[in-house]
Amino acid sequence: MGKIFDPVFMIHSFPEVLQALPTTLFIAFMSAVIGLVIAFIVSFIRYANIRILSPLAKVYISFIRGTPDLVQIMLVYYGIPLFLKAINAKFGTAFDVNGVPSIAFAIVALAINAGAYMSETMRSSLLAVDAGQLEACYSVNMTRLQALRRVIVPQAIGIAIPPLSNSLISLIKETSLVFTISIIDIMAQAKIVGSRSFRFFEIYVVVSIIYWVICAIVAFALSKVEVYARRYERKVDK
Incomplete structure (x- = not known):
């Protein structure tokens, strides 16, 4: 009977599993960047309550919140090729449906998902800034765009960083x-490494540790960004 738990196998598995770390980090980074762009656009649409676009934004957020992440990935994975085929049939274009790499589908799906959640965070942060500051900006002849860019958004970013993290x-x-x-x-x-010896528990411990370390580093870095973003806030003496 073999060992119930093999720490040596677990330690030796780290280098092999870490070979895929760049792919995971690339997907996470690209999804975060695109998701933030989506979130900014959607949050401002809802904050400004733009007609037609605001209800559409609500439907988008509701759909993302109400469906599993895995389902969204599958919808994008199977939906984009169908969409490209429909364009080719309609307009006679020659988009290579099979040439789209799987990683692109993953980035799009995760960015759409993250954009919905982060947009609500940004919108609530904009609303958290005292409305009187917007009125004060108007009193010194600032436009709405200038007030948002110079006064409201910088304060909202400091408020939004913890939930965005x-x-x-x-x-x-x-x-x-x-x-x-x-x-x-x-x-x-x-899964590939674990299937060789059927030591799946050990390999998933390895995965857990890797994700834990990555998330801890990101959380630490974002805490420093938060301190920097809120450096001009008034300190209240205790």
Whole structure:
């Protein structure tokens, strides 16, 4: 009878699993950047209550919140090729449906998901800034855009960073789902390594440690960003 738990195998598995770390980090980084752009656009649409666009933004957020992440990945993975085929049939274009890499589908799906959650964080942060400051900006002849850019948004960013940090950490963990669309990320690499000896418990301990360390580093870095972003806030003596 073999060992119930093999720490030596676990230690030796780290280098092999870490080979897929760049793929995981790339997906997380690109999804975060695109997700933040989506979040900024959607949050301002809802904050300004733009007609037609604001209700559409609400539907988008509601759909993302109400469906599993894995389902969203599958919808993008199977939906984009159908969309490209429909464009080719309609307009006679020649988009290479099979030429789109799986990693692109993963980034799009995770960015759409993250954008919905982060947009609500940004909108609530904009609303948290005292409305009187906007009126004060108008009193010195600032336009709405100038007031947002110079006064409201800088304060909202400081408020938004802690919940945005949680969203970014969640995004990193959600990359563990992309192995379902044939991407060799940390999870997929772990399954490959674990299947050789059927030491799946040990290999998932390795995966847990890797994700934990990554998230801890990101959380630490974002805490420093928060301190920098809020450096001009008035300190209240205790």
